[in-house]
Amino acid sequence: MGNKITTLLFDLDGTLINTNDLIIASFTATLNHYYPDKYTREDILPFIGPPLSDTFYSIDQERVEEMIARYREHNIQNHDAMVTEYEGVYETIRALCEEGYKLGIVTTKKRDVVLKGLHLSKLDDFFEVIVSLDDVVRAKPDPEPVLKALHLLNSSPSEAMMIGDNHHDVLAGKNAGTQTAGVAWTVKGREYLEEFKPDYILEHMGDLLRILGDPGK
Template structure:
């Protein structure tokens, strides 16, 4: 394995509380009393456009902007780091493993999170929703990352906490890994048949050595 592609939210940085609280803020204002935090868990993974196309088809851009404003303003106070993520990334980088991010959020927000983690220097680039026409599970973002890295598909692993990540990897013809710390749970991810299931970020060190 020569290159690892990571989802960002819920994989590298715990943004679950931030995402849920942001959705609750904008939806409570628009639909008072109609949504609970549990309902908002369903919106973790898809792009904002996909979600608001379903929820508010006539106010998509307005709702996305409200979401982004509140999310950005509250970002640093509501995110937390997962155990061992940065340490493992540093060890992977030292081994010469190529690292990149493939996410359904905007590149500037990914960068904000990376800076908070102190991990920006570890990644060669990040593919965001503003980098492609079609987001995960479409293979386009993964294929774009592979093209930018200049590596073979058999040397690439796509890692994420949602079915979009697993299927994007499969659709692009690369191996995939789910993370057991996904808010939706390990059993949820297993039904999409990832090649690996990470119990801890450091599991990647074993995977790259054995593959």
């Protein structure tokens, strides 16, 4: 499937670390403050992925900054207690690093919380580049963050793959011209991601090692 892949860009939340329960709890606590019992878990799932500013703007244009501050306070306070690892992620990322792949993070989170998550999961030594919400004008699915990461890694889209749990990740990769992989463990369900036609669906992060070893598959 085209050029040899040398560069792998990963979303963070829901892809490398399991922050789903934390994110849902932070949205629930924030929204219940303003709109008690109005939003269910199913209502909140679509909010996972886009920048917080977009989500809260769609709910209440007047209180965007106030709601973000409340969300972030809850998120940071509960971060280490609620974030968990996905099976095989650490081992796979370590193996990719040892094999010489260029690794980067492309996320719609702010950098301070990204670093907190990478440190907690002991993944912080493996990634050469982090492109967070602080670093771009336009977030995923715009190609800007992917292209910025590739520039910093001195890589071209044709030798890169973007991996994530959200359609924003798949579309950002496609818009930038990279290959794409969706993760079957997305909280929104495998079928949701398949609609956006990533080049690959990973059942386990270790599938990457097989795909990269046999790119024709």
